[in-house]
Amino acid sequence: MENSNVIKFKPTPLYTVASFLLALIFASVLASLPVDAFVDRDNYLLYVTNSAELITRGLNEGFAHFLTNEPFWLFVNMLFSLVLSDQEAVRIIIFFSAFVSSYLILKIDSRFFFILFLFLLLPQVLKNYVIHLRQGFCVSVFLLGWFARGKYSRNLLILLTPFIHASFFFVVAVYYCNRFLGFLKFSSGLRLMSFALVGGSASFLTLALASSLGARQAGVYGENNLEISGLGFIFWSAVAFVYFSQGKEFIKENGFQIGMLVFYLATYFFLPVSARIFESALILILVSGLRLTSWRLQAYLLLFLFYFVMQWYPRFFQPGLGWGVENYM
Template identity: 40%
Template sequence: MLIALCYGAFLAALPVDIFADRDNYFEFIQFSPVILLRHLSGGIHKLFTNEPIWLVLNSLIGLLIEPRAAVRLIIFFSASVTAYYLLRTNPKNIWWLLLFLFFPQIIKNFVIHLRQGLAIAIFLMGWFSDNHRRKLILIGLTPFIHASFFFVLMLLAMVFIYQRIRFAADLRNLLTILSASALGAVLLVLARFVGARQGVSQETFTEKASGAGFLLWGLLVCLMVLQGQTYLRRYSFAVTAILFYLCIYFTSPVAGRAFESTIPLVVLAGLALTGWRRMAFLGLFVGFNLLVMALNSQKPLMGFAPGM
């Protein structure tokens, strides 16, 4: 807990104005009540598909503290909670996890994508809860903090159904590929239909599909499959999340952002690999992130500055 609190405090103490999209979050603190009313005027469906809990939380925090302090509070809570659950769940890999927490794929959710970082923290609180009702409530709240968790809940439902029917791992993975491909084809159409902001403003989620991420996670999911049936049953959600990402990587602009919401659990699954597969996972994951950091080393704040 002490390490997690230090991690959150370190990120919250960074200069609050220097990262991308901060003005947007300052506006959320100040104008969330207005945004809520605007969504409500468009119908109850528009309200519930545009992250109302995030807006309510910002409205409440904005009544108590000024915007910059509010942003620091959100960063501190999200980063500390995420770090705590990762480190507590897998203490024998504490040094690897501490390294991963500073990699771009994870840390950007606490310095740029604050709304997603908060949703990830709430999701992990539910995922690791021993109380079934609390688990369902916390996980169920996450799509109303960040819309990417609608996809996460769909994946959880798929895994639950396949496990209840007792499908074999290979059949389950095939069905996941087919389901993900079909879902990816209609995601933006559904978003526009219900009035979600992602359907209207795609640039928020747009990711450059260079193929590097596809290659990395394609190799990593192969390692997981090679680990065997017992592993695939235990970490079925992580494997399903990767397959979903790979299926919509080149066809949907939401692929990367939706997958980022599952990264903490995918990392834990990767660390559970054994033998040469574990070494390969560590080499690929660390190497990929170091390469990303090297390519962005000449950019202000490693590419996290405004306008980058």
């Protein structure tokens, strides 16, 4: 059965090769950047060095603790540590993540090549291959599953992602919730209400559940107060309005992406990790907008271009475009 996740456009062989070459260049450039020039890179170097020890420690804490602390990510790093230096391992992870993600996205539709490339350059997407490397690796695995033609390989890859990056526990929950609602033939209105309910429940239960299971994120985010301006809520509400206005069929065909959008809006003011969860599915949410028609597509593209400029403008005045280590030589 054809994977309904994929926009129904068959790229020409020439465009597929061009997408491959551009993705190769994109990934090579990112992987060749100085490993220690960006924030948080020290942590990823330590993952390679200490992955075996972290796996042993996690198992000693109990199976639930082990599963909720990204064991597959640790396992990948442990394998790399056997044959590569720390810096080589980090470069391989960056290259793999950036190449897989960019190739799968760019070859979707040649008619939207320029806008697809801008999606990849959006700071919230690009940072996955610069500073949030574990999340970037996980997004690439999820995309491999998303575009997989076989349902078994698709489910296997998608179900693997929470054990690489914990934000995908929510992403996977929304994905299978959408599948279940489709099986029950829920109307578009009931689907939206269901996604909002899932988001509302997550807002109040997540940190308590994470703390009880021993997930590392509980301590990090549990002590932080929410510092939000509300501008993101306004912008993505505008995008949601454009999506909803396309009608029931659009909501049905893009149920997961819209579900993630509704989940984000429902948790925006309550859940400290809502932005990280949203960013895990952001590239697919952006791509789904290319299915809009008439004035809605034009409005969506204008909204995105405005957002793109506003996200990049302040970064030009910061070290490493906002991701660099200060006073790096």
